[in-house]
Amino acid sequence: MSPMTRRTYSFLRTSRFLRPHIIALNKPPFAIPAYQIRAMSSGNPTSKMLTANPLKQIFSQESRPAMGVWQMLPGANISRILARSGADWVMVDCEHGNINDAAMHEAVPAIAALGVSPIVRIPDLQPWMVKRALDSGAHGILAPLIRTVEDVKNLVTAAKFPPEGKRGFGSPIAMQNFNPMPTFTEYLQQANGSLLTMVQIETQEALNSVEEIALLVDVIFIGPFDLGNNIGHPIIEGKMDPELDEAIERILRAAVTAGKKCGIFCTDGEQAKQYADKGFHMISVATDYTLLGAAMADSLTIARGQGKQDKPVSY
Template structure:
């Protein structure tokens, strides 16, 4: 199902501030990570590592509204794209996240085309959707005036939907077909739990591999970007042979793993 209006895939808007979108459109490997710790300084440190996008985890992270706003501001000011993983698809949650100036939304556990369409509807201004306007903050995160932001937001903000359940996989072709959906992101841990009854997956289970392939095929069929979570750089290199983009672990795991490895050198 083709979109009847410009989207992130075919927009003619040029905005150098939108680093993740620009990297994806150039067909270069787009790198992200998750942050769950609420700190402006922490957000800045992560944003300065060379990533294209930083996913502010408001689903599972310890991040409230104040930290969400502050992290978006800090990340975007450094020329990196702040993406907010919201805690759910409710219209007020989507609007609140977008009003930070985020460059995209990641919405977890999308299971049907109807749910995907609702996310698009409440993420876009009229006439394509029902998003309301009333804040000066979103334009700041895009380096624009409010009128400029209003003209460009519908076609530059990334709508990223997570496929992470058996039902989501079953309906992934219809989900990917929804106009305004830009990117499918695989949540491998929840997907493994749903399909296998345990997590993490070993990675070679036939039902798990088949599900991954089905998600990638749906994205390719409908001209959408596709990505997934990986644990480290070497796995990212391998994954990018198939995916447009990856998120390399998250801050809490990265910090824990680094200290554990260093201390094990001292206390083997």
């Protein structure tokens, strides 16, 4: 160990600000023993990380579907409102939502602090985006617009620590968003088996390979709008073609056959109930954007004596 490395490590070991994050380390974080690296793929069901991931717990121990909500608007207070709603998970939407990197780092801990799983939809399948989302403490990631099996393999590589992948290790932030909080070593050893890797099936290419894709990830998630567009059967005024319904059923079958979970994006509770009855495991109920607009419109129409506003058409 060089003198500079020794001084740095000594500071980390004694700092009263950083010590809670490294107290369990017996060696410098940049010299992790080989036996610890081999243990990174541990999926022990009694591990601290598994216990601290509420969505993973629902998947493994409960028969009910996990209901969630989409966060598209930035702000930790919005995150807290959604997490307190009774949802099992909140999707922090960095693809189509107005949420940048800084807003993501505010949303994830706000959600996790209330015992709800924060899942981050990354903007694109870029390894650095995967790393930023997981380093923020997300309990899982969702990658949009997957096209090929190779895309999925690249995602898994970016999301997993060695030897299963190539994710870099070093953020002290991630483990703070789990309760009970794992140590550095526990996070390193248990993250691969505890964090959820999800992909959206919303292209013709991905649909063609969905049975193979399902074997590689924890959840395959359906984006009905882009899927309909990309297979030539767009959703128009809330109407779905039979071909799109068949594609959705095929994706669900692929997940069940592979022993994995299947999720779907819905726009309201009635629609979510229909998909729950069909056997889907992870279902969004609404987005913060639509909920806010609909609630305000309802209140205004009632206040003006016009009765409750007609429900907008959903797909």
